Amino acid sequence: MNTKILSVTGKETELIVKVCEYVEILYWGCIINTKSEGAEYSLSRPIPYGRLDTDIPMTLHPELGRGLFSSPALEGHRNGKGWAPVFQTTNVKQGRKELTIYSEDKAAGLQLVTELRLDEFDVIKLRHKLINTADGIYSVNRLANTLPLPERANELLTYYGRWVNEFQQTRMRLTQGGYQQENRRGRTSHEHYPALIAGTQYFNETHGDVWGFHLAWSGNHRMRVDVKADGRRFMQAEAIYLPGEVALEKGDSIATPWLYATHSECGLNKMSQHFHQHVRSNILNNRLTKKARPIHLNTWEGIYFDHNPEYIMDMATESAKMGVERFIIDDGWFKGRCGDKAGLGDWYLDKSKYTKGLEGVIEHVNALGMEFGLWFEPEMINKDSDLYRSHPDWLLAMDNYEQPTGRNQYAIDLQNEDAFNYLFERLDYFLSKYNISYIKWDMNREIVQPGHDGYAAGHKQVEMYYRLVDKLTAKHPDVEIESCAAGGGRIDFEVLKRTHRFWASDNNDALERQQIQRGMSYFFPPEVMGSHIGAKHCHCTRRTHDINFRGLTALFGHMGIELDPVKESETEKQGFMKYIQLHKQLRPLLHSGDAIRLSTDDDAHLAHAVIATAQDKAVVLVAQLSMPTNSLSSTLRIPGLNKDKLYSISLLDYPENFHDIVNLQPLWTKEPVVASGEWLKKAGIAMPILDPESAILIGLKEA
The missing domain is CATH 2.70.98.60 (alpha-galactosidase from lactobacil brevis)
Incomplete structure (x- = not known):
């Protein structure tokens, strides 16, 4: 084949590709606007002694x-x-x-x-x-x-x-x-x-x-x-x-x-x-632009497996009062599920808990103006289940071996057509019978010895998972799906093609979430990152954080709440309501703007921002992770704004004791100050002094 030099260009990027008997990328970088004929020869490599006698391309x-x-x-x-x-x-x-x-x-x-x-x-x-x-x-x-x-x-x-x-x-x-x-x-x-x-x-x-x-x-x-x-x-x-x-x-x-x-x-x-x-x-193909991302309440950390429909309806009532827009019942609603050792696979409503069925709960949730969601873990099975007792051959396993359990469960062989069809039928039944607009799709264990008919089947199991989700969404295109795998165990672009949200981590500790969410932000925009306000006393780490730190940490994602609102104090409820309303106010910006991470001079700080595409407004979060290294906290420089525009800088939210822990905080924290985008990028603003594990929210708008 004759040698060709081809160029493929994007908005700012160019690939220069050599095509002959093989294909090699000669250049991958910013667009080169001025090129002479034969310029590619400037990249021809020398051939050293002691090696093969011809040039070997990296194809x-x-x-x-x-x-x-x-x-x-x-x-x-x-x-x-x-x-x-x-x-x-x-x-x-x-x-x-x-x-x-x-x-x-x-x-x-x-x-x-x-x-x-x-x-x-x-x-x-x-x-x-x-x-x-x-x-x-x-x-x-x-x-x-x-x-x-x-x-x-x-x-x-x-x-x-x-x-x-x-x-x-x-x-x-x-x-x-x-x-x-x-x-x-x-x-x-x-x-x-x-x-x-x-x-x-x-x-x-x-x-x-x-x-x-x-x-x-x-x-x-x-x-x-x-x-x-x-x-x-x-x-x-x-x-x-x-x-x-x-x-x-x-x-x-x-x-x-x-x-x-x-x-x-x-x-x-x-x-x-x-x-x-x-x-x-x-x-996403703009799937998430049809409506604002609904604020969640998920019942898991509120009640775990202890399901009482009347009490759950009380939870829904309290959730609606705080401004929640989607109410999700998590694990524990189906037959035989009183803990994590039994029931998986038996996707039938537990009538001993829900004696009057599920309709009344859903109708109550909908009457409060909220969508209803339900938790499933379709790929998994407990041996203590009717499904396993009837179909032990449906396990994703190898004969003559006993694989270790994970969270007391095993995986179902999705290549088994009968098993696949059973799972689709059960999911389809609930989505067809009830007004369910959302599924939290979980996967709580790692896969050991994935075998089908004695042969390795790890790759095919993943493909069959895709097929199951695709078949379900084809029949129920308006149902949204969250990808959860014991938190952040199944987060990637291929999953996102068929889902709408990721549960970034089972850890609702605001301090730990700062780094978790930052790591995720390099590849995913905020609107697909589930980020919840947990209880004051974190279930995973046993740390205690006030509502300011929890609320601001959850603000920069797809916001939700993970607790029992009935048992919370009125003070806490007022705090939840405050940050729910703040998120709703900022949601159009947070879920459409340019998310950036800000460099800080002290590793004790973590800062990030979302800037409107029109560069007319922005919000900045500064989190104080630990004690400041020095008595002063340096300056915060904010890139990404229009250098020629003037911006009013104001403090939107701060800890309760913000003005009590120092003699004087920076002047801009008490009254708005105006600065140009160029000033904010190059000179910045003086950082306030903060206690460890607290945060502030800065607002910028065109003056």
Whole structure:
């Protein structure tokens, strides 16, 4: 095939792609407006001694058979043969912002279709589809997406975590060797969220070249960044296939999950804005713009498994008084469910608790002006259930092994059509019979030995989960779904295509939530992040926080409440009402503006803001995580505003003892001060002195 140099451009980003017998990205960065013919030759590499005698490209599909001695994109074989394929490009179709590349290895009997898209928000989507074109089975061990990184990308930001401590971040230098994380827990996982960020050394929220990556897959995955011996770098992301899991008959195919990526020359905030805009327009498809995001009350931390319909209706009454717009009954409503050791799978109303049925509760909730939601955990089963006693073969398991339980439960084999149909029928029954507008869809355990008919089935289990949700939403398109997996264990772009909200963490501790929500904010806009005001005494950490800190922390997401409003004091109820009303007032801005994270001079502070797209107003949260390092708290600089506009700065909310803990707080906290956007970016405002574990809310509006 003749060599072609193709350009794919977004709003600010350009990909320059070399297409010949292979496809290689020569350049990925800001748009180059002035190019001369043949300029690509300036990037031709030298060939050193002591190596292969020809230049070996870093292609979109790296191949050992071509002489690239790094992680290949494909590992597989046909009964021991065809194990080192070398694909030759046969055709390229170019759209305005996309390339579709067709390649073939006739000797191995394989075809490869590569889709590369760059949207109007500068987000890349990449995936490969492998097709077996020859007789016999081709076994696939690995199939990965690969993107190059420039040599100046020498620092990584990666994620780690656990239950009630999701989205934690860490940094590492990238000089030699590389980085790899693997998740084999059967879901997206709390431990290894499938994303990472590479950048120039010391990149931060506003400075440095950064490249962000997210793999849209809800199961086992691998993320890696390698530095080759010659200094070149690349990023690779893939679903992990268990042994024997992918065996392609002639004509069969397997596709990688979509890899999403973007570049910013202005640090992490710009990267996040690319992802947020893409999510809003191209993943959510503006599904959340039809109405304001309803404020929740979820019953879990209020009553757990202790369900009394009359009392639940009292909870709903108190919730409505405070301004709640959606009332959700959590775990404990179905047959045999008095704790977490029994009942899962028996999706029938517990008539010993709900003696008069569910209709009266729902009608009461609706009469109060609230939507009604219900909790399900469809993929799971307790052995102490009628379902298991009738269908023990429905377990996702391997015969002759006893796998460990997780929260006293097991997973259902969704590849079993009878099991799949039963779950759909039960979900469909409730959504058809009752006025249910919302499902909290939970998944509380990790997957061990996912077996179907004795074969590994981890990958297929995830695909069948997608199919179950898709089938349900096709029949009930107006029902919204929350993705919860013991909190933040199943959060990714592929889930978001079929749901509306994530439960970021089971941890409602406002102090812990500050870091959890910050980590999540790099890839997701506020309106999809469930963020609740919990009880004063946190159930997860046993910490106590006042309503100011809890309320302001929950403000910057999809807000809700997680407690028993009947038992709360009038003072607490007034506090809930205050922050519910504040959220409603700011909700149009919070759920449409540009979310940015602010750099602070003291790690004891955490600050972030949402700026209206018209740059006429903004809100800023400053959280004091711990004792200030110094007696004064420096200045807060606020980028992102129109440098030529004047803004009135005022204090919208603050702790009860705000003016009592110092001789004098900054003057702007007592009366509005006017400053330009340029002043706020470069000079900033003096930070007040705050007690640990407290927060303030700053308002900015065009003067």
